[in-house]
Amino acid sequence: MPKLTIDGRPLEVPPGTNLIEAARRLGIEIPHYCYHPALSIAGQCRLCVVDIEKVPRPQVACNTVVAEGMVVHTETERVLETRKSIMEFHLINHPLDCPVCDQAGECWLQIYYMKHGLYDPRMVDEKVHKPKAVPLGPHVILDAERCILCSRCVRFCDEVTGTSELGIFHRGDRSEIGLFPGQELANKYSGNVVDICPVGALTDRDFRFQVRVWYLDTQKSICPGCARGCNIEVHVSRRRVHHAEGRRVVRLKPRFNEAVNKWWICDAGRYGSAFVDGDTRLQAPxxxxxxxxxxxxxxxxxxxxxxxxxxxxxxxxxxxxxxxxxxxxxxxxxxxxxxxxxxxxxxxxxxxxxxxxxxxxxxxxxxxxxxxxxxxxxxxxxxxxxxxxxxxxxxxxxxxxxxxxxxxxxxxxxxxxxxxxxxxxxxxxxxxxxxxxxxxxxxxxxxxxxxxxxxxxxxxxxxxxxxxxxxxxxxxxxxxxxxxxxxxxxxxxxxxxxxxxxxxxxxxxxxxxxxxxxxxxxxxxxxxxxxx
Amino acid sequence: MTPSRPQFTPEQQAEVRRLQGLYPDPQGALLPVLHLAQDVFGYISEEVEEYVAGLFGLAPAHVHEVVTFYTMYFREPKGRHIVSVCHNLSCHLAGAPGILDHLRRRLGIEPGGTTDDGRVTLLAVECLCACEMAPMLQVDDRYEGNLTPETVDRLIDQLQ
Structure with missing residues (x-):
């Protein structure tokens, strides 16, 4: 197995491991948007750049596999500067409508801006405007302006469900995620694209505007919907009961389990918790x-x-x-x-x-x-x-x-x-x-x-x-x-x-x-x- | 006009297979096959995208990605003649804005539009690599340069 050094710490990982996963083993988080362990490598967001000794320019960690003797630095001045510039690129046309965005609080643009951005914006031009609040299907709604074109949702529909409803249309700053005209995102696993969307572009029609995510409590659970027993997290609103029309269980999210459901759950399970707070609940003997x-x-x-x-x-x-x-x-x-x-x-x-x-x-x-x-x-x-x-x-x-x-x-x-x-x-x-x-x-x-x-x-x-x-x-x-x-x-x-x-x-x-x-x-x- | 269900003739289908054979991955032939489809059907409608997707075993969404990415695929019916006026640097300095304005008035359409009689589609395009003849335009597959409003008028008059 190749031995390498990341930020001065030696480790040995199986051949073929990429640098994001290798660093993760040491507890080093390399920031990224487009990389997802379940999906193919896109190399789209460029945020995961690292310095590798004897390589002249920073390299993307997602698409670099470990090699014997590799010496990787994830926090050099040049890497930090590059990340900052890339964050600036990602935010050029981003609307910054966080106050009305359902992703606020669990948005990787917010998180990485605070960690790696913190620059003074230099853009003086008007932002490019794109369609907002477009329903893609029964469960998912799109805000094309907020999208950073990481293509995770496109790859999910290509590689996990095999339904290929989504694509990135047009080009340059006019590129946007969309459906082939006339289609809808109605496969049985469509809700997962909301989970993997790192920003507020794809949000959940059932959950959005119910309650701010920082008021939620979470607990590990199991989906009761079928004999698979997908591992889930139950997200409950107890501190703002007036916000979700009395719903306490406001959403379910998949919880990773390699042996059962990986990163995913089906829509029937995800949206199947309404009975818990339903009118038909039996409340007294x-x-x-x-x-x-x-x-x-x-x-x-x-x-x-x-x-x-x-x-x-x-x-x-x-x-x-x-x-x-x-x-x-x-x-x-x-x-x-x-x-x-x-x-x-x-x-x-x-x-x-x-x-x-x-x-x-x-x-x-x-x-x-x-x-x-x-x-x-x-x-x-x-x-x-x-x-x-x-x-x-x-x-x-x-x-x-x-x-x-x-x-x-x-x-x-x-x-x-x-x-x-x-x-x-x-x-x-x-x-x-x-x-x-x-x-x-x-x-x-x-x-x-x-x-x-x-x-x-x-x-x-x-x-x-x-x-x-x-x-x-x-x-x-x-x-x-x-x-x-x-x-x-x-x-x-x-x-x-x-x-x-x-x-x-x-x-x-x-x-x-x-x-x-x-x-x-x-x-x-x-x-x-x-x-x- | 695009028929409601586009279909290549057997000869055209053979051409598709020939094009697909030219590339290590048959998907490489997507661009030339789309051009073939555009020649045959006039423009790339959503039905044509679905048909071409079927020829490659691709999802229609992915053909739509390609068609919307490139500028030379027409997604709406175009005129019998395409007039593409370069508005890039050399042509701009040599008077392209005046040429384009003249065409706007003469044809009564904006760049991207098609005359009501379906004769001409007017486009404003980036550099066509003929700065030596700036200001220039392309009529169908022919370059015309050193334009003046008068030469442009003569060109338009010749188009049927």
Whole structure:
């Protein structure tokens, strides 16, 4: 492997490594706009210039690969001067409309100007004006004036999605990013161009003008949208609640994970968080009495629900668990089923239409934890048979998690007969749906950004999602509800944290043996059966 | 006029393949093929861009990049004759602004425009490498120099 020296520090990196990546290993950040590790080298922005000994002129670090004995300087006077000049070039026609620009606060023009620019502008000519606020597609909006023509978005559409909607048209100071006339940027991953745009040229139609980015808090999480389990960051607005019309989760951003989603997420996942702050959120435990629905306290609901569960014979209870529940939830549910002796448990409810799938990230299974539900070893019954048993009055207590059975592949009449056939229908979930309207007892659950937990993706990777927000209203995490019920039924001490549930799970279920929240970390960990 | 769905004749398609064979990467033939398309279809419409993109297996957006980058591809119908007046340094000093003004008045159009009868498209262009005959212009593929308003009038009169 080539040995080289960067800023006086020796290092050894694999051949073919470029100087930006090599410097990064030493913690040296070489400023750049157009370079992105996932995309081809464009050499467009020229900001990443460095001095290399025995080379007469500064070279771009992105397009220079390491060589044996190379001696690189990233902070010489000439490099600093060159960066400053290049910043000046980039800002010649930039509108400097930061006060009304959604990128402000996370804009690399701002960041690098403060770090590497700080010159007195010399331009006296009027700036070139270009189209502003042009919608490119359902999610992305373009401000051509702010664009520095780094071409990352163009390369993303060429190289990652292969859809090639974007191009750089015209030339010189009139060059601008655009779509081929009549096309729109509507591929399933279009939101990623907003992430990789280093400036305010491409912004998010859903997020823009909602809240300034410096008021956001972030938390590591996992996308619940499908069995891939893309790593994400949840961005929440808690300090300026009046800014985003009550939305607390204002946006999701991909979080790099080499083994799962790299730098990307799909649009369905990115814009799929509205349910967390949606109008249909269940916020208080409720009991339906004839036509009336009464809100009750948890201290009343837990004994009530436990009483119903104990009031029936074990074979009169049917449970439709959900593959959207976390491993912790499912494990506690398994313990509760064991305590009650309930065998009629399943988590599989077929969707009305098969989910879309592609050969990149999107999986047809729109549940985050189907693999986890399999591995935790819940029940073994058949969900449709459980519903049929309710219809035939053999199952008298039907406990449904999350599912909207009326939106499933099952015939509506069959579902309604089942829901009406059961004496007691318990619904536990985050949001109301047509099925929950038939519930006698409603247990409101915290949504994933409101709690901790783990999901197991389709490859068997157990991944942690963390709490970014307090639960809405009086909702509780599923594991907490189940823990309280277990305590009520069995008198066992209940877990204080999700991590306690996971510890028990790891100690009980072989697939999870030896795992802990610490070992899962930020990158996830494969279950035993999936390890090579 | 460009037909709604542009299509090269078999001979023209053979020419496209010949041009593509001249370059290590067939994409190198994009410029000459676009010129061929312009000769055949009159100008490079978006439909022509899509058609040419198909011949190269490229995205239409990338052909559009090339067409908008270069000045000698016409994206709108042009006149039967192209009159390109040099307005670069030598010609400017030798009186090009007066020549251009004369043409503006004579034809009743601005540079970039085409006369209503479709006879002439007027352009103001950069140096055509004929400073020795400044002020000069190009009519189609012919250079005319040492212009005066009178010689320009005679030239325009000859155009059909």
């Amino acid at each position: 409720a009991r339906r009495d004839g036509e009336k629905t009464l809100e009750v306290a948890w201290t009343e609901m837990i004994p009530l629900a436990a009483g119903r569960l104990r009031g029936y014979r074990a074979d009169e209870i049917g449970i439709l668990a959900s593959p959207k529940l976390s491993n912790e939830d499912l494990f506690l549910l398994r313990r509760l089923c064991d305590a009650l002796g309930v065998g009629a448990v399943d988590y599989r409810v077929p969707p009305a239409r098969p989910g879309d799938e592609d050969d990149f990230l999107i999986r047809a299974d729109k549940n985050a934890n189907t693999r986890g539900a399999e591995l935790v070893g819940l029940g073994g019954a058949d969900s449709r048979a459980i519903l049929a048993a309710a219809r035939e009055r053999r199952v008298k207590c039907l406990w449904i998690f999350c599912h909207d059975l009326l939106a499933s592949a099952w015939p509506e009449g069959e579902v309604l007969d089942g829901l009406l056939g059961a004496e007691t229908v318990i619904f536990q979930g985050t949001n109301a749906n047509p099925t929950s309207a038939y519930a006698h007892l409603v247990l409101p659950a915290a949504a994933y950004p409101e709690r901790e937990g783990t999901w197991t993706n389709f490859e068997g990777r157990v991944q942690r999602f963390r709490q970014a927000l307090p639960p809405l209203g009086r909702a509780l995490p599923d594991w907490e509800i189940l823990g309280r019920l277990l305590q009520e039924v069995q008198g066992a001490p209940r877990p204080a944290r999700a991590e306690d549930c996971f510890r028990d799970l790891a100690a009980t279920v072989p697939a999870f043996a030896g795992m802990s929240y610490r070992s899962i970390g930020d990158a996830g960990q494969l279950v035993q059966t999936a390890r090579p």
